[in-house]
Amino acid sequence: MRKAISTISSLLIVILVLSSCMKREQSPGYEYMPDMYRSPAIEAYVDYGEIRDTIREELNLSLSARKPAEGTVPRSENILNDLPYTIPNTQEGYALAGEVVKSPFPQNEEYIEMGKGIYTNFCVQCHGAEGQGNGPVVEKGGHPAPNAYNSPNLKELPEGKMFHTLTYGKGAMGSHASQLTKVERWKVIAYVKHLQKLGEEGEEESDGAEKIKG
Numbered sequence: 151m152r153k154a155i156s157t158i159s160s161l162l163i164v165i166l167v168l169s170s171c172m173k174r175e176q177s178p179g180y181e182y183m184p185d186m187y188r189s190p191a192i193e194a195y196v197d198y199g200e201i202r203d204t205i206r207e208e209l210n211l212s213l214s215a216r217k218p219a220e221g222t223v224p225r226s227e228n229i230l231n232d233l234p235y236t237i238p239n240t241q242e243g244y245a246l247a248g249e250v251v252k253s254p255f256p257q258n259e260e261y262i263e264m265g266k267g268i269y270t271n272f273c274v275q276c277h278g279a280e281g282q283g284n285g286p287v288v289e290k291g292g293h294p295a296p297n298a299y300n301s302p303n304l305k306e307l308p309e310g311k312m313f314h315t316l317t318y319g320k321g322a323m324g325s326h327a328s329q330l331t332k333v334e335r336w337k338v339i340a341y342v343k344h345l346q347k348l349g350e351e352g353e354e355e356s357d358g359a360e361k362i363k364g
């Protein structure tokens with residue numbers, strides 16, 4: 151009995167060893183789970199048309215990513231970023247922006263604070279920490295100086311014109327449309343508006359002081 155078992159098992163081993171030998175050297179031999187070695191090549195955004203359903207059934211696949219329907223608008227985390235800015239980059243466009251383009255956000259501490267962060271990263275090098283047009287790049291003579299935000303030229307500059315300038319650029323200032331989303335542009339404008347008022351309280355105080363003196 152024992153002999154029979156050992157004969158059968160050695161026979162089995164021989165069969166197993168032989169069955170792993172293949173004529174072609176490149177062949178991996180019998181594959182137990184071929185799907186694990188080779189995943190079906192379904193490309194994204196390809197419409198496989200009629201054969202699609204057959205492929206699906208055969209390979210038990212769900213569909214690959216499909217092209218969105220025509221006219222689909224991408225959604226980012228804020229819809230305001232997705233709405234197009236339709237005013238053209240012209241003198242008339244600039245004037246129009248000053249009249250009709252308004253910030254969707256309130257001018258409060260929260261937005262001023264958020265805008266300050268953006269200002270520190272993107273604007274301070276030219277406009278200076280207090281918006282006096284004396285940033286380090288200007289001080290070192292590397293760039294023409296912009297006017298101070300609270301100078302007579304810019305004190306009354308409407309926010310719509312600021313948005314227009316940030317979007318398209320103006321004179322020596324480049325467009326910031328690729329660096330800042332529309333929401334970020336409005337936030338930084340909140341801070342610029344805050345800087346436009348710089349010195350106002352001081353003036354009132356000194357006015358008051360003069361009045362008292364007088």
Ligand code: HEC
Pocket residue numbers: 268269272273274275276277293294295296297304307311312315316320321322323324326338339342
């Ligand atoms: C490379 C230097 C530089 C950087 C960076 C820069 N600016 Fe300017 N900015 C200028 C110059 C120069 C002008 C004057 C442009 C002109 O009127 O010809 C200007 C003008 C402006 C004006 C007045 C626009 C108008 O319509 O008259 C505003 C507002 C302004 N910048 C805001 C910003 C903000 C906000 C940032 C950061 C997001 C920024 N700038 C970044 C150089 C810069």
